[in-house]
Amino acid sequence: MAVLKLTDQPPLVQAIFSGDPEEIRMLIHKTEDVNTLDSEKRTPLHVAAFLGDAEIIELLILSGARVNAKDNMWLTPLHRAVASRSEEAVQVLIKHSADVNARDKNWQTPLHVAAANKAVKCAEVIIPLLSSVNVSDRGGRTALHHAALNGHVEMVNLLLAKGANINAFDKKDRRALHWAAYMGHLDVVALLINHGAEVTCKDKKGYTPLHAAASNGQINVVKHLLNLGVEIDEINVYGNTALHIACYNGQDAVVNELIDYGANVNQPNNNGFTPLHFAAASTHGALCLELLVNNGADVNIQSKDGKSPLHMTAVHGRFTRSQTLIQNGGEIDCVDKDGNTPLHVAARYGHELLINTLITSGADTAKCGIHSMFPLHLAALNAHSDCCRKLLSSGQKYSIVSLFSNEHVLSAGFEIDTPDKFGRTCLHAAAAGGNVECIKLLQSSGADFHKKDKCGRTPLHYAAANCHFHCIETLVTTGANVNETDDWGRTALHYAAASDMDRNKTILGNAHENSEELERARELKEKEATLCLEFLLQNDANPSIRDKEGYNSIHYAAAYGHRQCLELLLERTNSGFEESDSGATKSPLHLAAYNGHHQALEVLLQSLVDLDIRDEKGRTALDLAAFKGHTECVEALINQGASIFVKDNVTKRTPLHASVINGHTLCLRLLLEIADNPEVVDVKDAKGQTPLMLAVTYGHIDAVSLLLEKDANIDTVDILGCTALHRGIMTGHEECVQMLLEQEVSILCKDSRGRTPLHYAAARGHATWLSELLQMALSEEDCCFKDNQGYTPLHWACYNGNENCIEVLLEQKCFRKFIGNPFTPLHCAIINDHGNCASLLLGAIDSSIVSCRDDKGRTPLHAAAFADHVECLQLLLRHNAQVNTVDNSGKTALMMAAENGQAGAVDILVNSAQADLTVKDKDLNTPLHLACSKGHEKCALLILDKIQDESLINAKNNALQTPLHVAARNGLKVVVEELLAKGACVLAVDENASRSNGPRSTPGTAIQKEE
Template identity: 65%
Template sequence: MGILSITDQHPLVQAIFNRNLEEVRALLSQKDNVNVLDQERRSPLHAAAYLGDIPVIELLIQSGANVNAKDSVWLTPLHRAVASRNERAVSLLVKHSADVNARDKHWQTPLHIAAANRANKCAETLIPLVKNVNLADRTGRTALHHAVLSGNLEMVVMLLNKRAHHSICDKKERHPIIYASFLGLLEIAKLLISRGADAMSKDKKGYTPLHAAASSGQIDVVKYLLKLGVEIDEPNAFGNTALHIACYMGQDAVANELVNYGSNVNQPNEKGFTPLHFAAVSTNGALCLELLVNNGADVNFQSKEGKSPLHMAAIHGRFTRSQILIQNGGEIDCADKYGNTPLHVAARYGHELLISTLMTNGADTARRGVHGMFPLHLAVLFGFSDCCRKLLSSGQLYSIVSSLSNEHVLSAGFDINTPDNLGRTCLHAAASGGNVECLNLLSSSGADLKRRDKFGRTPLHYAAANGSYQCIVSLVTAGASINEADYKGCTPLHYAAASDTYRSCLEYLLDNNADPSLRDKQGYSAVHYAAAYGNRQNLELLLEMSFNCLEDVESTVPVSPLHLAAFNGHCDALKTLAETLVNLDVCDHKGRTALYLATERGSTDCVSVLTSHGASPLIKDRRKKWTPLHAAAASGNIDCLHLLIDCSERPDITDVMDAHGQTPLMLAVMNGHVDCAHLLLEKGATVDAGDKKGRTTLHRASVTGCEDCVGALMEHDAFVLCRDFKGRTPIHFAAACGHATLVHVYLQAALSTDPLDAVVDYNGYTPMHWAAYNGHEDCLELLLEHNPFAYLEGNPFTPLHCAVINSQDGTADLLVEALGAKIVNSRDAKGRTPLHAAAFADNVNGLQLLLHHQAEVNATDLSGRTPLMMSAENGRTAAVEFLLFHMKADLTVMDINKNTALHLACSKGHEKCALLLLGETQDLGLINATNSMLQMPLHIAARNGLASVVQALLTRGATVLAVDEEGHTPALACAPNKDVADCLALILSTMKPFPPKDAILPFSFNLLKNCSIAAKTALPNGGSCPYTKDRHGSIAMDGCYSE
């Protein structure tokens, strides 16, 4: 909110600020708008309230001013009057019904403002009128919080006396006591604690009042809290005690008080840092460090990463503190978990004076740190030449040779050419760091220029990669090999070409006979690297200085520079290449052009460069046969798409098809890119073009549910009744996917297009079938309103069959309520009712619903089977149990092959279903009933090895001597095939004791009669085919939807 000039304000506001009552009265008498607003939506009453001008306020209110008008930040005149601490204005506004509970955009009421602005008299007026003195603003602060923050003891007393809660915390979970402690408001802190405030309360990060007071150096509050007996070493969420905080903030007086009260000087926090670590690293922690050391702090305590206080002092070069630590026993060569000593740290951060101190005190310059590096590695890597000089002067390897034995009797320091764990010497590090002074110091000290690291790289490789021109010059002058390749085949020229520094490095290498035709092991030259990293100047230089580089530009093995530049979005490099090449339509191994890659990556500038230089937007890739247009449409890159369309003169460019017959419009809609769809339609894309399966763009929009895409297509007269290769329309797809809004749009369009079209697919299914099957109640409701008799059209396997077979209780209920008994007992082509379908699906809820609406529990289909028989054959235990126990379904019904439900359950090995059926009957007629093959349930159960069922049948009196049409008893039915059964029959016929004569004769006769039959007759079908295979397209809707 800026400061506005009074001269730009309305005359009424100017008169108010001039405190000219007569002018105000005159302007109001001239019918000036008393509620006129300025740029910040402030009214004249806001101005008068701010000034506390009682006569003007009264005059404005009498003239109709809105006493609760809110400005742009929702401040009312009452807020303004309170902020100005004008109690008379506050009283007057309250008298005229000003809202004392009004909130501004920060959710602050006038009481919050009064507390924050020390407006005690105003608060006295407001408190009796407010609903709740503990109301919080957006930050969670109450008026008490604001009173404490303003340091107003009188206000705090007033609020506490009016039942303000000291225990309420703000959104940082801070109680008023924490703010009082932080600000050093001792009297307020005492008052709050005397009223019951918790001296150990914690905020969201675990800070207590003691932490708060310690952080800001409020020694009096600290002393008071300690006298109260608060826990002196209570950690916050990070494990820091008040002593940690005091040392970190450099509050030496507080630290002294805490130590004197017994705070643990060696208590580690969550990362293992003690207060001494904090004192060593903090800006103002010198006195704290001395205090801690003198009071027994462990100078060698290591954090979880192994850092000692001396490591921490080395980070910022705390020279004096380092000396104190060393003098008090600090370990010079203490290593952290990376192996770094304080000398490594000092070298890394360039603290020469501290390096001298450490080396004077015996620090090991040959100690290996992170990745096995010496301190010298780190000093030169980060370009600290003074540190490098210091380490070289005192730390290099030297030895004393005995004059008598000519042997080394004493050696110390380090070898300058010793590599780290990755084979890099200090010279590699210096070349990478780019400080030529460090590099020259090393070279003059005997560093090996040709030493390779584990990747085969010399110092020159590192200098080239980092664009260190002076280092390159120094190394080449000293004799470094300029065309030496690393283990990947890259020369320094490759790295220089990739570097984003000015071309001087590359130019120098080329002038000194670097070979630009050399390729790495993947076949890439310096030109490829320059293109891949987008270095136009390097690319131009290479093309200027070598004819061989032109061949590299045209080469597509392994990938052309043009592709690399396009893929990485380097339009400047791409422009250089485009101006050099004749053919921009070369393809990579996947058949993609540079234009395709640029489009796929969404690089509009690259697409613009390529199209302006004649690249074709119609080249297709090898796999999907996508053009750049397909890639742009699929990824929603509208700017790229626009450029591609505009660069071609072909009128049918927008209708180019991929391997599946998809156009760019189809891909744009399928991925929900509405703006791309609009552009393609405007540019003439065929709205009803179909792919190889006959599906149009509208079919795709129906699946995704993108209403904006559908709207765009409908505006261009998309045909809603177009059919795919299975006869399905966009209405089918929308209904199947549950897009009710689209279904409504399509139905309206279909009425005007062809009101007689029944919208049935080639399997006879309507959109109503699809909606019911997938449980989309809103779609189904629309379809029922549109044509309630649509279920009579198409496949007799009705929508209710679809709903119950897929356990969609909601759509099933909707259909039953809408259509009643007409659909409940409807039959499909096999004569099966919805109850059969529910039984097949083991859908107990569906069974309950249908039977509640008078479904016939014993209705038979064309094969003579009831729902109970259907569920028994398919092992639907829950359905069997419900139909048996709750609906008393008839067990004696037989199908056309004379199978009962018990026969069917046994025939498919559904033991539990068979036992449930047997549990409901003792009828010998049912137990010994034979089917058309003369088989009893005992025959079938025995053949399938259902031991518990066999036992149950036998205990209920099932006969064991009955024979089927093959002459086999139930015992013989156990045989794995007929030949085995015949053999078993022969054996049994000769066994003694024989049964009575009148029983054995027919029995033996039957056995012997059948044992020598040569032609084996096929068994009659004892049961129908599985439900899902009875007829094409009846129940197998899963297959349709899986597409």
């Protein structure tokens, strides 16, 4: 909120501040605007209310001032009067209908403001006019919260007397007691507790009032709560007790009090950290640590990740506290889960004094930590030269050890070139860290710069990869081989050309929020990379060396977009970079274009003859740039004459197709504008797809609009016969479809399977589109709605259960009779259990359709029985479906259900529909034969339960087999028993007996075999 100069304000405002009613009347008489606004939308009435001048407030209101005017913070004059604690002003405003429920931008009412500002008299005037004193602001805080926060005892008393909810909580579930405890308002705390406030209440993160008081060092409140007997070791959601919180915030007086009251000094939180861990790390936790140690805290207790309190001092460099811990038995070389000792941690964070303390106390400098690194590795990697010096000189008094060894052994007890898990020595780490002093220290101690890690990289590779010029200079000067290759065939020059700028950008982005600073930092890094590259080239680095994939340093510089590096490399090498026999699958041009490095691309274009050079898949640089949407690269390439007609070897796409796939409309526009041939807009790929088809398929509406603007053919078909409209409806991109429909697209065009856009709309459930397409289609003379198999849109809508589409189609007379494939829409609905769709058909046409047959003579009832769709079966039976109708093979619905083991359908057909059990198919099989033939025991038993006729029990099929033959052969023991109980003949002979020369085959023999 700005502070304005009074002399710059209107005369009326100045008069109000002067408190002169007569002058105000005179100004108003001169038509001075009583509702004039300042830069923050405050009116003169706001000023008068702020000053608490009741007489002037009255005068302004009677002169037309708006009593409920709001400034840019939505504060009304009543808010201002209350904040100034002027009872008279409040009464005048309320008399003139000031809104006592008005809210500012923080949703605070005048009562909130009164509570925060100890305006008790004002609150007494306002409260009787309110329906509730428990209204909350944007943060969920009531007036009681504000009064408690500010320690206004009288206001708290008033609010409680007027019905304030003492346990009301804000959006973080904090009560008024939390706020009073945090601020140390002991009188308010006592008052709230005396009125029934819940002393053990917790907020959303589990903090109690004791936590709150402890965190802010409110010792008197802490004592009061402890005297009330609250649980001293109560934890929050993180497992922290009040002692944890006090230690974290360095509240030593509270820590002392909590310990005296018996707090557990070794209580671990959810991560295993004790109060001692927090005291060890905290900025102001030194005295807390002393108190804990003196009161029995375990100095060697470890967290879940293995960190001891000594580790925590190492993280933050608390060397005095580390001494205290060590003197009280702290284990110097204890390791965390990564294997790091406190010395590793101190080395990583560069705390030289703490390193000195640890070494003096006997810390093992040769202890292996994370990835088997020494502390020296970590100090060098993080560029802490003072720490490296300390670690290297830690064992000078034992230097006699080196006299008995041919190798250079540090007096601290380890060989300086000992590798870590990945084969990296301390010199590798120093080269990566970038502090040349670390490298010099290691070299003076005998470090071997020829050592390679497990990937074959030397320290020079690491220095080059991170653009550390001085490190490169030092290593090369001392004899490092600039053309040494790693296991991938890369030299230091490859790494310098790439220079790991992605990592550097991340680091810089974290450090610099200002975009200009970020750009300057990037330019500096680019210059440093160029400097490294130039130095390597001056020292005979070979830019023509290719790695195992055929890439040289030019490829790497192009891939990472280092323009200056590219210029330098192109100047120093005579060999081109377009050779097809290089082994590289992509040229530098491809790499720069794909990654969007337009400046690097422009450098390469100056040296290129063939702009349409292809990669292993036949793609040009223009194709890749268009695919990735790098507009500047696309523009640079087409300005230099790159062809937009080149197709790749795999998909046969052009750059136009590539730009459309990901919706890069700007690239598409550039490509279309450069095209001489207008037909390029309809160029096809290997699948016959045009750019328009792809734009519609992927839902890129801007690209669709541009292509239509360039007269793309909307009715072109791909190799499947699909148009852009087919594709749009298939993928459901509404805006694209609508745009095509506005272009008079062909509605009844058919794909290779004879399906029109109407078929797709019905199948996909797009009822709105279907309705629009249908109206357009019916206006045409020759409208055929059948695909190559005779299926109509109604078939597809029913098959997929799209009720809205069915309703749209049935509105048209031509769809209220079944045409096309005899497997009718009703069959389609029933076979997929779409009962509602079937009901729509039956209601719109009539019940006679339940008798329709497909080309195999099957009715919808057969379909329901086949799929065991019980509800559909019952629906058809309610519409008088003939239960005993047979198909071309002589099977009824019951026989189909029995043969397929659909017990639910069999149950309904046998018990409810009274299906005829004597019907036989063309092979003279009864339903019982069919159930037994497939081993469907439950179906067979349901049928058997209704058979009383012994002749049906012993009925024979064409193979002279009775149900007993079939059941016995299939091992249906229960069915066999039931058949025998109902009089099945065990001596019946099937046809196999008449053809065999051996014993006659009877059911009895089959049963014996089974047993």
